[in-house]
Amino acid sequence: MTTTLLLLVLLAPALGAAVLLLGGRRTNAWGPLAAIGVMGAATAGALALFGAMLTRPAAERPVGVLLYEWLAVGDLRVPFGLYLDQLSMSFVLLITIVGTLIHVYSLGYMAHDPDRRLFFGYLNLFVAAMLLLVLADNYLLLYVGWEGVGLASYLLIGFYRRRASAATAAKKAFLINRVGDFGLSVAIMVMFTMIGAVTFSAVDAGIVAMPGWVPLVLGLLLLLAAAGKSAQFPLQAWLFDAMEGPTPVSALIHAATMVTAGVYLIVRSAAIYDLSETARTAVIVVGGISILFGAIVGSARDDIKKALAGSTMSQIGYMVLAAGLGPIGYVFAIFHLLTHGFFKANLFLGAGSVMHGMNDEVNMRRYGGLAWVMRLTFITFLIGYLAIIGVPPFAGFYSKDSIIEAALAHSWTAGIVAWLGAGLTAMYMTRMVMMTFLTKRRWQPDAHPHESPPVMIIPMALLALGSAVLGYLLVMNDAFEHWLEPVTGFVHEDPPLAMPIVYGITFGVVGLGVLIGVLANLHPAAEAPTRVNPLVRAARADLYGDAINEGLFMRPGQVLTAATVITDRRIVDGAVMAVADLSTGAGDQLRRVENGFVRSYSLALVAGAVIVLAALLLLRIA
Amino acid sequence: MSPDAYLSLASILFAIGAAGVLLRRNAIIAFMSIELMLNAANLAFVTAARAWGNLDGQVVAFFVMVVAAAEVVVGLAIIMTIFRSRQSTSVDETSLLRW
């Protein structure tokens, strides 16, 4: 039964993708509905699995299914096996539920796109790959899903393929992701070489006996992979450009699910990180930098989707930081991941709804006063807003506050960074709400904003509902901690300050952020001010992430390429061509001997005879 | 007269014949030079026959003459044929055997 349901969950989207992508135009008419149908089936399967898992006692909840022996080469045995434990289950539910809602939303959002069928095919492909990623029972199979979501992400970022910027953004995302994928592939090789296995259980068991450098190296390599996939510092540059894709894609892939794969990888490799303090510290540092980096960029961008992308980077920074804290943080990382999946998808869909009504305008300086025109969108967006800045009882409050507490328990620095991030989050989200829905109208002359159709509003409403109540549901009776504890372990540590003081500081910081956000954006200009302080200028340029990449990697790379080309042309080709030229040149000269004149030939003949004769004579004399 | 003088004369004539083959472009003259070389060889044979005191050298010279006659017949016929088709007897004209 479990096997059947697992296969249903995994194969239904894969089947949908295959039918839509291979079926061609014939499936144009019913393709999108079929895509939603398979998602519904997958969701139903996931819920059934969840129900079955809840009925079992905690120790018996994980199930493994060995489908077949995938690779058997020498000592390497890689099973094609699925593994469903509480961690995977959480992800499967997030992916299927949010995925289905976004599929439905896309029905309205992409209604007028001629390539709709292709879009839904790619979405199904993505969901299938993501499910494979979280259901795999070994790192190699995880890698397949990892690359699959990378491919789907590439295809969907470049979905508007007639737009050069979209094509470039897709390529950029793919290339930067390759850097991270390199870390994962090397990590898998190290695992095989040192431990001799790549299944999670075997690695978890074998890593304990390894010398100290193995967990450290593996931890850093996996962190590299996670940073690439989750757009964490220093591999964050692709996420902002990834907003070139359709907004549902940004919601599903670049906010709710794919970008959290890095967090999943770190939490899944908890056994490795538990053994290396240094690797954990690196994770915390990366997460902390990303929190502030994303928040600063999000505060300065006028493009609503890029501001949200900065927010995503920042929130995933929270998760990575929490994951780096070790057993006190894993649970909260996943907790925040789930709530973030809901409220950030909600926010993105809200932004998509606004864009849908505003002729695809993304500049917040052209918005304003939309609260009265798009009421339902405003309400759902407002719920998402309250959730992300952490107002109780909305979801973000519980998850983020848990992370702040855990960070404080770990160190003051981590705690202060988390607080700072919370304040910045409040500030830029308030700015977004002010510029978009409140304040004066600054529309373009041809803008006629209207409320989106129900097919878009209903998924937004459901996600808003999730954003509102999910946190409380999960935190009730510490339900989520108990749920995930068997997988990741959980240690409770009290922060060095009393709880009311922590809450007080958090609320103070958030309130200050909101206040600044409101006061600074009472009268936003329709054009972005050009005379701004250096921090804003840097933040508008994504803190020079692209410039650094260009200066540090692209230009030396180009020089290296040019040098290689010159070496190849001049030296390698030169040597080959010199040999060839030598032969042809020698041939050209030698062939002149064959001039066709019989007298020349006889001259050579006689000369030869003379030489032979002379030689014989000399021999006789000698 | 000692046979050595005859042999030296034969050598000189042979060299003159060789020079003719190498220098003259007229196929008929080149052919004549070959005849001169054959004659020089004949002289050497005859001289050797006298020096050794038997007639075998003379017989060989006789055979050389016969072969030379046959050669002249065929060679001149070839020259005629070439002249007929190319209107020339220059050996440089027939330089098709080249690169």
Place this chain on the structure above:
Amino acid sequence: MTFLFWILATLSVIGGLGMLLSRKAVHSALWLALTMMCLAVLYVAQSAVFLGTVQVIVYTGAVMMLFLFVLMLIGVSAADSLRESIRGQRPVAVLVAVALGATLIAAVGNALDFSVGLQAANAEYGGNVQGLAALMFGRYLIAFEATAALLITAALGATILAHRERLFPRQDQRTRSVERFRSGVHPGQRPSPGVYARHNAVDVPALLPDGSAVPDSIPGPLRARGTVREIDATATEEVLDRLVGGAASDTGGER
């Protein structure tokens, strides 16, 4: 004997060099004939009476006449231009030829410093011819028969080579005449040499009424050989004056 040898040796070398250096093939052939005659005498001087005779008959008489015959057939124009066309051929060829002569002399020039003489060998069967005959029809019989085959083959080959396949119908005088009129280039008879010329010799071109020469009136072989006589321009003027000047006074007078 020594005296005779030196005379003949000098003459034969001169003949060889003459053959080598003559510009015209006919001269070369005649120089070669001289060399061969000298060699015939030298054969006889070395007790090879039969070979000397054969040399005269076969070489000087038959082979050289064949050469001259072919020269006549292919035309006397077959004179070499002495300009060398292959770069560097001439000096190298001379060098190599001299080297060849030098090495040959060095090799065989003192190989036979003895002489048995042929008196005994010739006397064995009663003479040189008998002795040769005994060898040829004895020890060398098979080779002799083979030369017979060789000669027949050569004769046959020469016949085949000289044979020309008739590819077009034979042209008689009538067809040639029709052809000439059809082309219309020069339907009539060509001018004969010597017309209106000071000489009526065959190597003097005919003159047109304006006094210019007609090259076509000279037979082809003479033109090819380059023995066309130049017209004396002053003499022609004089003749013209006398002819045309007189005619100018009596208008329309018959000439």
